[in-house]
Amino acid sequence: MARDVPGSVTNSVRVLGLIVATSGVITLLIWLLRDDVLLAWAKGNDGAQATLSEGGIEALRESPSAPGFVALAVVAFVGFALLAMVLASFFVGGHPWTRFVLTGTAGVGVLVGAICLDNHLPVIFVVLSGVIIVEGLVLLFFLWQRSTTTYLRDV
Numbered sequence: 001m002a003r004d005v006p007g008s009v010t011n012s013v014r015v016l017g018l019i020v021a022t023s024g025v026i027t028l029l030i031w032l033l034r035d036d037v038l039l040a041w042a043k044g045n046d047g048a049q050a051t052l053s054e055g056g057i058e059a060l061r062e063s064p065s066a067p068g069f070v071a072l073a074v075v076a077f078v079g080f081a082l083l084a085m086v087l088a089s090f091f092v093g094g095h096p097w098t099r100f101v102l103t104g105t106a107g108v109g110v111l112v113g114a115i116c117l118d119n120h121l122p123v124i125f126v127v128l129s130g131v132i133i134v135e136g137l138v139l140l141f142f143l144w145q146r147s148t149t150t151y152l153r154d155v
Helices: 007-032 034-043 046-062 069-092 097-117 123-143 146-153
Strands: none
Touching: 007 034, 007 069, 007 097, 007 123, 007 146, 034 046, 034 069, 069 097, 097 123
């Protein structure tokens, strides 16, 4: 007999899916706006500013000190999306430990979003960082509802 999944568990998984989708949009925007991201990174880096003033954006792109933001974003997104799928599956399956892992994941997302708010990124990234923060807080809300606790306890 299948157990009924409460709305708080269903909503947790939906919000987790929204976080993954928002992360996918951010990854796509990092690729589309890679020069803007690189220039934002260069604002706080004296060596990058020197490279930029000497050879322009092309020299900055070719610089060995410039991070590969697109590759990092793609790898991070794929890893996070796969982790979220596995955790959501175990969470819906009633494994109580997943709530703690998802809580940590949401907490890290909120922290990263807050750090991104103050890093001179293009406006769209600031807005999406705010969205990630809100989504993480909403996920925490649903993860710790009484009905979620009851569902996970009645395994």
